[in-house]
Each structure stands twice: as C-alpha cells, then as structure tokens.
Amino acid sequence: MMKTHNPVAAILCTLILSVSSICSAQIKGTIWDVRDIYQIPPYQTLSADSALEIIYQGLKYKGRPQNVYAYYASPGTLKGDRAKDKNLPAVVLVHGGGGTAFKKWAIMWAKKGYAAIAMDLRGNDGTKKHIAGGFDEPDGQTPYFTITPGLNEQWMYQAVADVILAHNLIRSFKEVDPKRTALTGISWGGIITCLLAGIDDRYQAAVPVYGCGYLFENSEMRKSLDLLNAADRNTWVTQYDPSEYLAKAKMPMLFINGTNDGHFFLNSYAKTYNLVKNRNLSVKIGLKNN
Secondary structure, eight states: OOOOOHHHHHHHHHHHHTOOOOOOOOOTTSTTOOGGGGSOOOEEEEEESSSEEEEEEEEEETTEEEEEEEEEEOHHHHHTOGGGOOSEEEEEEEOOTTOOOOHHHHHHHHHTTOEEEEEOSSSBOTTSOBOTTSOOOGGGOOOTTOOOSSGGGOHHHHHHHHHHHHHHHHHHSTTEEEEEEEEEEETHHHHHHHHHHTTOTTOSEEEEESOOSOTTTSBTTHHHHTTSOHHHHHHHHHHHOGGGTGGGOOSOEEEEEETTOSSBOHHHHHHHHTTOSSEEEEEETTOOOO
16 A cells, blocks of 8 residues: 655655756666666657556566556646646655555646656556566565576666656656656655665655665564575675665655654664755654555
8 A cells, every 4th residue: 555644745845946956867886877777768658647657668677678657647637738837846756565656646746736757666557467578576576685697687676777767757858847856755665765865866855755774784674684695685785775875865855754664663764864964854653654
C-alpha cells in the first residue's frame, strides 16, 4: 500500500520554489556512469486521460533495453489540454516495496500545480501486471539484495537508473522548468531517494519518507543482508547503501518518519540524517500509514 503524508506537499513546495540554481548530475565516477544514463529516454504513450500512461526505455537488461512503465500528470493533463502547461515545477515519485507506478500519486501532485512522473521499478504496469521487456521478478518477489555477475541484472542498479532516466525525461518536456525539480520516495523509494540525493544534484529538493541508509547496521533489511555471503554483502553495501553517497547531497532535504516504523530504526535514521548539511527532520510519534 502506498503511504501518503500531508506534511510532504506543503514543505516540498517551499523547498523547491526557494531554489533556482542550475545543477549538473554528479553521476560520473559511480557505477551508473554509462553513456545511456545521460540520454533522454525514448518513450511511447499508451493512453491519455487525467494522466498519461507511458512506457520509457531503461538501460540494457538481459541484452536488450528494459521497458519501464510510468504515469505522467500535470495541470494540463487534468484539463485535457497540455498546451495550458507553462514553466511547471516537477516532482519524481518513487514507490515503496511491493508498490508500482501510482496514478493517484501523480495526479495528487498535478492538482498542486506540478508536473509529476511516477514509474514502476518492478517490471510491471499500474495494475502490477508484468509488462513485456520489463524487469523480471522471480516468483513475483523483488530481488532487492541479489548480487549477480552482470551489473545490469541487479535490481537496485536498474531501479536507480530508472529513476535517473525518468528525471531526464520529465526535464525534457517543454512545459517543465528543468531548474525546479524535486524527488520524493516512500520506504524502498526513500532508500533510493537518499542514494540519488548524493549522485544527482539536478534536484532542488529531496524528501525521503520511511527510508534511510546504514541498512547493514540497524534496520529490518539487515536480516536479508546477513543472509548474503561476505563478498556479496560487501558489494551490496558499497554499491547501494545510501551512506556511501548521501554526504555529497547539495539540495535541501526533508526526512519524514515515525517512531513506530518497523523497518527503518531511529539510530540508523539519525546517522543518515546527520550526513546531510542542508536538512530538515519530521519524526512523529505513532505516524499513521495510509
């Protein structure tokens, strides 16, 4: 189930609208520093109503470009006339574990005056049905921690790349102001948001909700990491734990969590938060998930 929280929209609006500098990605030198990551991905529109249903092209996966499903919404798509959209701020929306591209989430932001893109990171469409050319999940289970000989077959590698390419795509739309983009993710999307804050400084604000780094020290995810052999565990932590990247974040960040979250414990959360210079924090007692 997607978790949504009232504070995100208001505070993110303030953060993104207060910054206007042009930034360039810091992807160079990371494992995502490949030619195709810097391109605007080709895409096709499958349907159009209050939001566009699209498929865009990801990085190569199993010898071919991966297909990624997404929804794009804007004030213009809500009205059926994108020509009305001008100079829009934009937000990239990253779902949590077991989630998908949430149409309602994209529409929620469009109603607030944003262009919004919500992509699926699991190879599925918005109904959680697998799409042709999408990422393959063995038995329908996301292989979060699997380390394979081929980097392009690792879920976390592809998921992060999918978000980078979605950002490239939305910034290319003529109605979007590429100087005013933001990123928010929930749970696993929060982990990815933390990681990306340190490698894609084109964002003007980032809001991880229920997600942090130091997963190998103290989190529910540590149980899965500890099942890996020592080499694979070290590889995963080095390549994907947000603690390896987040200190490089330049944009303002808002961290949102609850004391009752069962996956991201507050000591690891505090260590993650302290890596960031320009930071805001909201931790609520008994924060409701809905």
